Amino acid sequence: MKIAVIGTGYVGLVSGTCFAEWGHEVVCVDKNSDKIAGLKKGRLPIYEPDLDKMVARNHAAGRLSFTCDLVAAVTNAQVVFIAVGTPSRPGQGDADLSFVYMAAREMAPFLAEGAIVAVKSTVPVGTGDAVEKIIAHIRPYGSFSVASNPEFLREGVAIGDFLQPDRVVIGIEDGRARAVMAALYEGSLGATPLVFTDRRTSELIKYASNAFLATKITFINELADLCEKVGSNVGELALGIGLDRRIGTRFLNAGPGYGGSCFPKDTLALLRTAQDYGVVLRIVEETIVANEARKRKMALKVIEAVGGDVDGLTVAVLGLTFKPDTDDMREAPSVPLIETLQRYGAVVRAYDPVGTENAARLLEEVTLLDDPYECVRDADAVVVMTEWDSIRRIDLSRLRRLVRAPVLIDLRNAFEPGAASAAGFHVSVIGHRSDHSERADFMAEEPDFEKTRAGLSRLTRGK
Known part of the structure; x- marks a missing residue:
């Protein structure tokens, strides 16, 4: 399956690399040209045990690539993951969603027909609805789907958490997209439970777990x-x-x-x-x-x-x-x-x-x-x-x-x-x-x- 991952921070880089390890064709996108240049040379922006070896192996095999070209990355992707940062707004406490919304706006004109936009960033309840509305200003409803697919990665053991998770949570609103997301994971997870729910419940599961x-x-x-x-x-x-x-x-x-x-x-x-x-x-x-x-x-x-x-x-x-x-x-x-x-x-x-x-x-x-x-x-x-x-x-x-x-x-x-x-x-x-x-x-x-x-x-x- 062809996958684009927007954001090469902790969640995006680990997720993209692990998807490539499963055999998917993954392009990781970031606006930071220095970070992308470093990744192409094997220099990682974060420390995570064994991640450098996995990046090098999949990059050499042609399953994992890095680019600043958002258009090229999402044009043919079946699933586009948003994995950008959602830091707390200073003095407010709520999540800053500006990077999530920016990613949605910028990718919208170039999404393939039937593409799924899966939000892997940690976001408040209702963010998927907002992402859907942003894209719908440019693309008609029904030509794309928006899913919530939160991550549950612990720093220091993130590779194991991704490849052998306790569960995978997917919030989705239509049957076709559900089948695609199931196919993305099922072949590699064995008996790991896939928890399908609505988008808002999926978003809340992540926050409730951490709390x-x-x-x-x-x-x-x-x-x-x-x-x-x-x-x-x-x-x-x-x-x-x-x-x-x-x-x-x-x-x-x-x-x-x-x-x-x-x-x-x-x-x-x-x-x-x-x-x-x-x-x-x-x-x-x-x-x-x-x-x-x-x-x-x-x-x-x-x-x-x-x-x-x-x-x-x-x-x-x-x-x-x-x-x-x-x-x-x-x-x-x-x-x-x-x-x-x-x-x-x-x-x-x-x-x-x-x-x-x-x-x-x-x-x-x-x-x-x-x-x-x-x-x-x-x-x-x-x-x-x-x-x-x-x-x-x-x-x-x-x-x-x-x-x-x-x-x-x-x-x-x-x-x-x-x-x-x-x-x-x-x-x-x-x-x-x-x-x-x-x-x-x-x-x-x-x-x-x-x-x-x-x-x-x-x-x-x-x-």
């Missing part, structure tokens, strides 16, 4: 705080509840808060859609608020671990991207943590295996290093922010010899319990009582809530 997962992460993070207070273990708690098949173990890893290109943007967009229709989504609203507060609260955890004051101290941060196996810094929890520590006077160094180039655009006055051991040399505290394999495999004994003060704040529980302590570190972790804290009975010792509230208040308004 639910974001809520699940926030839920376990709040329980991690309770575990620290009562002296229990959040990892064992997550296992105990996650083995219930109604709940599941995935997305129950406590940490410093969710980030990335999807959850923050999509929860905000879903909330704004609900507000536009006069519906209150209280759980989603509280999830957003709690997640943003948690990111900055992690700085308080670091400050407490070094004795209550980081002014003039050197803090080494290991890992910057919002998750491992990606160079994506969008909404990464490392950014507010570092900014807050800097406001309190800390000197920050940082290491990330692939994210330093993107991090440099967001962080000021941070020394970015390409070696974790150099990053921690003479540091007064080490903070683990992203659980890269290269960080998990760090020699803790060597790390201990390099630091000035043996304080390790593991915000991802990246190391085996007791390993850092055995290496000589005073350890602060997520969802466990820290091994350097007083281990008096929590019922016998009243927590200093006023001190904690005061600290959080300072973090909120800045030093």
